[in-house]
Amino acid sequence: MSGKTYMLSDDRGEPLGVVSLDAINTRANRLAFTLAAVSNKPRELERLTEEAIAELGSREFGYVAAGALGIVVQDILEPLVQIAEEVGVPMRERLTDDAGELLRAVKGL
Secondary structure, three states: OOOOEEEEEOOOOOEEEEEEHHHHHHHHHHHHHHHHHOOOOHHHHHHHHHHHHHHHOHHHHHHHHHHHHHHHHHHHHHHHHHHHHHOOOOHHHHHHHHHHHHHHHHHOO
């Protein structure tokens, strides 16, 4: 492993293993852009996600998925929101409204 590596530990400080941020970031980038490319194909999204979980395991997949989410939001969604707003589509406002509705629905359960 090269680059930034960190020791993971449990709640008692016992070592769980070592993680390479470079490896996680590389996998996160690949996952984010691969999923974005097939965003209109639900079965393919599911297949790719299941494949990544099987390959990485659930714990490591969690780190990769969290990284991929940040990439999707910052590097894919944000530029699209900016373009939409430049042409007069209030995308950020719509996202904010939808998020508020979802939060209200979840709290009402």
